[in-house]
Amino acid sequence: MIRLCDYRAPAWRVETVELDFDLGIDASELRSRLRLRRDPAQDAPLRLDGENLQLLSISLDGVPLPATAYRYAGNVLEVDGAHDGSVLETRVRLRPAANTALEGLYLSGSREAGFLLTQCEAEGFRHITFFPDRPDVLSSYTVTLRADRERFPVLLAGGNPDGAGELEGGRHWARFVDPHPKPSYLFALVAGRLEVLERDYVTADGRAVQLKIWAEADAIDRCHYAMDALERSMRWDEQAYGRNYDLDVFHVVATHDFNMGAMENKGLNIFNAKCLLADPDSTTDDEYRHVEAVVAHEYFHNWSGNRVTCRDWFQLSLKEGLTVFREQSFSADMNSAPLKRIEDVSLLRRAQFPEDAGPLAHPVRPAQYSEINNFYTATVYEKGSELVRMLAGALGQDGFRRGMDRYFERNDGRAATIEDFLAALGEANGTDLTPYLAWYGQAGTPRLKAHGQYDAAAHTYTLSLGQRAPGGNGAEARPPLPIPVKLALFTRHGDMLPLHLDGQTSGSSNEMVVVLDQAERDFVFTNVVTAPVPSLLRGFSAPVVLECDYAPDELALLLAHDIDGFNRWEAGQQLAARAYENLRDGNASDALLAWCDALASLFGNATIDDALLADLLTPPGEVELAERESAIDPQRIHQLRQELQQRLAARLGADALRQRYAALAAHTSIALDAVSQARRRLKRRVLELLALLDRDGAAELAAAQFRDAPGMTDRLAALSVLVRGGAPQASTALLEYRARHAGDALALDKWFAVQAQLPGEPALERVQLLERDDAFTLKNPNRVQSLLGAFVRNNPSGFHRIDGAGYRLLAERLVSLDALNPQVAARLATAFNGWQRLESRRREAARTVIVELAAHRGLSRNLAEIIGSVLN
Ligand code: PHE
Numbered sequence: 102m103i104r105l106c107d108y109r110a111p112a113w114r115v116e117t118v119e120l121d122f123d124l125g126i127d128a129s130e131l132r133s134r135l136r137l138r139r140d141p142a143q144d145a146p147l148r149l150d151g152e153n154l155q156l157l158s159i160s161l162d163g164v165p166l167p168a169t170a171y172r173y174a175g176n177v178l179e180v181d182g183a184h185d186g187s188v189l190e191t192r193v194r195l196r197p198a199a200n201t202a203l204e205g206l207y208l209s210g211s212r213e214a215g216f217l218l219t220q221c222e223a224e225g226f227r228h229i230t231f232f233p234d235r236p237d238v239l240s241s242y243t244v245t246l247r248a249d250r251e252r253f254p255v256l257l258a259g260g261n262p263d264g265a266g267e268l269e270g271g272r273h274w275a276r277f278v279d280p281h282p283k284p285s286y287l288f289a290l291v292a293g294r295l296e297v298l299e300r301d302y303v304t305a306d307g308r309a310v311q312l313k314i315w316a317e318a319d320a321i322d323r324c325h326y327a328m329d330a331l332e333r334s335m336r337w338d339e340q341a342y343g344r345n346y347d348l349d350v351f352h353v354v355a356t357h358d359f360n361m362g363a364m365e366n367k368g369l370n371i372f373n374a375k376c377l378l379a380d381p382d383s384t385t386d387d388e389y390r391h392v393e394a395v396v397a398h399e400y401f402h403n404w405s406g407n408r409v410t411c412r413d414w415f416q417l418s419l420k421e422g423l424t425v426f427r428e429q430s431f432s433a434d435m436n437s438a439p440l441k442r443i444e445d446v447s448l449l450r451r452a453q454f455p456e457d458a459g460p461l462a463h464p465v466r467p468a469q470y471s472e473i474n475n476f477y478t479a480t481v482y483e484k485g486s487e488l489v490r491m492l493a494g495a496l497g498q499d500g501f502r503r504g505m506d507r508y509f510e511r512n513d514g515r516a517a518t519i520e521d522f523l524a525a526l527g528e529a530n531g532t533d534l535t536p537y538l539a540w541y542g543q544a545g546t547p548r549l550k551a552h553g554q555y556d557a558a559a560h561t562y563t564l565s566l567g568q569r570a571p572g573g574n575g576a577e578a579r580p581p582l583p584i585p586v587k588l589a590l591f592t593r594h595g596d597m598l599p600l601h602l603d604g605q606t607s608g609s610s611n612e613m614v615v616v617l618d619q620a621e622r623d624f625v626f627t628n629v630v631t632a633p634v635p636s637l638l639r640g641f642s643a644p645v646v647l648e649c650d651y652a653p654d655e656l657a658l659l660l661a662h663d664i665d666g667f668n669r670w671e672a673g674q675q676l677a678a679r680a681y682e683n684l685r686d687g688n689a690s691d692a693l694l695a696w697c698d699a700l701a702s703l704f705g706n707a708t709i710d711d712a713l714l715a716d717l718l719t720p721p722g723e724v725e726l727a728e729r730e731s732a733i734d735p736q737r738i739h740q741l742r743q744e745l746q747q748r749l750a751a752r753l754g755a756d757a758l759r760q761r762y763a764a765l766a767a768h769t770s771i772a773l774d775a776v777s778q779a780r781r782r783l784k785r786r787v788l789e790l791l792a793l794l795d796r797d798g799a800a801e802l803a804a805a806q807f808r809d810a811p812g813m814t815d816r817l818a819a820l821s822v823l824v825r826g827g828a829p830q831a832s833t834a835l836l837e838y839r840a841r842h843a844g845d846a847l848a849l850d851k852w853f854a855v856q857a858q859l860p861g862e863p864a865l866e867r868v869q870l871l872e873r874d875d876a877f878t879l880k881n882p883n884r885v886q887s888l889l890g891a892f893v894r895n896n897p898s899g900f901h902r903i904d905g906a907g908y909r910l911l912a913e914r915l916v917s918l919d920a921l922n923p924q925v926a927a928r929l930a931t932a933f934n935g936w937q938r939l940e941s942r943r944r945e946a947a948r949t950v951i952v953e954l955a956a957h958r959g960l961s962r963n964l965a966e967i968i969g970s971v972l973n
């Protein structure tokens with residue numbers, strides 16, 4: 102276990118790093134020269150990290166070291182005799198083609214056609230060479246690559262190019278110097294046959310930059326959208342944060358073999374192809390937005406992560422939460438802000454709330470870990486972003502910008518902490534933000550209780566707010582958190598009331614933020630002329646669960662009238678959840694009727710945005726609904742949710758749905774503008790609803806849509822309706838899709854994923870069948886995600902079979918996968934999270950499987966940690 106409280110500054114630093122690679126697919130050799138600096142206040146021996154390295158030679162200050170002068174054991178190289186200013190030189194041999202973990206130096210693609218690349222975050226550099234592999238050791242890098250020119254025509258590393266040339270025997274070389282000291286996790290190289298897309302860019306402060314996106318020949322034509330997104334990101338960061346790019350070149354590379362989404366290596370970002378490549382025939386609208394978001398995210402890291410990095414991995418959210426927040430603001434500016442907020446909060450609820458409610462819960466800044474790779478979580482990323490959002494809200498737009506300027510200025514070239522961040526933001530604004538530190542240190546989703554009382558005689562409205570820490574260890578002893586609650590008051594006619602709090606006006610405003618920083622507090626609004634309906638937590642102003650005793654008609658009122666797009670949707674979600682409970686408990690149908698009526702009138706309203714309408718017509722997902730229950734039966738949840746949607750569809754009416762579908766289907770453009778995307782989104786939702794009323798009719802429409810689809814969004818939507826609805830046309834459509842997109846890995850991933858999400862019992866057999874498909878392999882993380890990930894994570898009714906067969910399948914695959922790629926195995930294993938809250942038969946089945954898996958010998962540290970935590 103590594104603990105935050107044990108942090109010590111490094112005893113040895115590395116001032117300069119010179120790396121010389123002789124690259125080959127099966128074997129690569131690397132000579133490293135490190136100039137060392139010793140902390141005079143410490144007298145620890147020189148210890149360098151190094152995992153499974155084949156050490157060929159070692160010398161200190163030019164003198165080869167005898168075997169007695171160093172020891173390499175337990176992934177640590179200890180060297181005697183080093184002093185401040187010493188130069189340590191080592192040579193190691195690496196085996197890229199044998200590296201299936203995709204960490205360190207590895208091969209992407211085939212031995213014949215593939216290329217070499219590195220992945221170092223968090224601790225991959227120690228798989229490449231001996232080094233104090235920790236983010237608070239910042240060094241200047243000079244990297245020289247040598248390789249066969251035919252096989253590796255392109256040689257790239259981070260930093261500015263510093264020469265290239267020919268060598269004997271058909272070989273060539275290229276050198277890169279990075280003027281910005283950086284931690285080892287930001288090192289990267291790429292070598293192989295790649296094509297390039299180039300664009301010239303001039304930064305706001307006048308630097309000419311070459312933007313270069315690299316991909317294999319069959320993919321380079323699908324990089325144009327990413328290039329545009331990159332340029333937009335660079336401009337936006339200049340305008341919104343005053344941040345300019347700081348090298349002469351910016352490389353971006355696409356690979357199909359990657360454990361995560363993408364990586365912000367300095368000057369050489371590496372992307373999972375699914376987060377970079379895009380074209381209308383193989384990319385959906387959602388995926389386009391995702392590409393834009395990930396390109397922006399990685400680019401923004403150049404300041405939030407690279408120029409200012411993290412002192413240790415406990416501070417991971419310092420770069421990730423902040424960068425997610427920056428990306429969310431960017432995407433909101435580029436697209437529709439309320440839709441972006443809905444998408445992000447949905448993700449938070451689907452991925453982060455369950456994580457925070459189960460045995461894998463951890464604070465945004467964890468206090469300890471055994472395997473850091475297991476902490477690239479929704480909590481660190483998404484909840485971390487929500488914390489930054491609260492801070493930004495507390496300071497206001499100008500204040501936040503002032504604070505960020507201060508943060509970047511003061512910490513540039515440093516490895517910082519969350520405290521440094523809060524201090525910079527606070528000091529630039531003459532305010533103390535340390536109360537927010539508590540948010541970083543505690544796990545669990547807080548509950549916010551709200552109750553309103555109107556006094557008709559006094560014209561006052563008292564809003565009582567209270568907070569409750571989530572259950573679990575020492576919850577009662579936790580101090581209250583500052584919870585910003587953005588609010589408005591509505592009349593029963595749907596108008597907003599001006600706000601006067603405790604006598605003082607809030608200007609002319611009818612929206613304000615109150616901060617609950619005690620366990621409970623009353624806020625008294627005066628001059629309230631009529632009993633109001635409060636709109637609370639607008640824009641989701643804090644990552645909490647709101648418990649408010651709304652009547653169904655009050656939620657319906659907000660759904661109809663709230664001008665905060667997010668809260669309008671949120672009112673609908675709350676109402677839908679109540680409607681779901683009506684069905685489940687069979688005791689009333691007030692919420693069900695109110696929900697259906699409200700949506701029916703919105704459906705006929707021509708002024709509402711099509712995309713927002715599509716989201717309003719979608720009740721909370723199965724995972725979210727499960728979060729509200731104690732003895733979870735995922736199959737019953739699925740059935741009830743289907744029934745809920747069927748009631749809605751019936752209320753809207755088959756004719757109205759058909760008409761709307763036809764009107765939307767009349768537009769056949771593949772344009773990516775907001776209006777076209779919104780139409781496609783609503784068209785899909787309408788078709789899905791129609792399928793619940795008129796199976797055959799909807800299947801015919803879907804089959805036609807599949808056949809005539811001008812792009813992937815419509816094609817995949819139609820395919821999904823056919824497959825999930827069990828339509829007879831599904832099998833031909835699947836064959837056609839397969840043939841049409843043969844050779845396109847990303848399109849094929851979607852083919853697997855659609856089928857893995859077949860609802861209910863049949864899913865397992867389908868997954869097993871697909872595992873035997875020639876195109877399936879455990880070696881490719883995207884393929885694993887598309888079949889197994891989609892099954893265990895996005896298909897609760899299929900995975901949680903009562904006979905436990907889903908659990909057994911997962912456990913078996915985890916063992917095989919773990920031997921190849923521990924990071925991917927560990928991530929997949931988090932699907933077991935929450936098993937304790939399943940109803941008893943499934944719980945028992947899951948327990949048996951997990952206990953057996955935990956006892957399996959030889960599991961990786963990654964997988965063992967997840968399984969161990971899940972069991973507790
Ligand atoms: N740092 C990357 C990002 O969030 C994610 C990542 C982590 C990629 C670890 C690879 C390995 O942008």
Ligand code: ZN
Nearest residue numbers: 398402421424
């Ligand atoms: Zn990131």
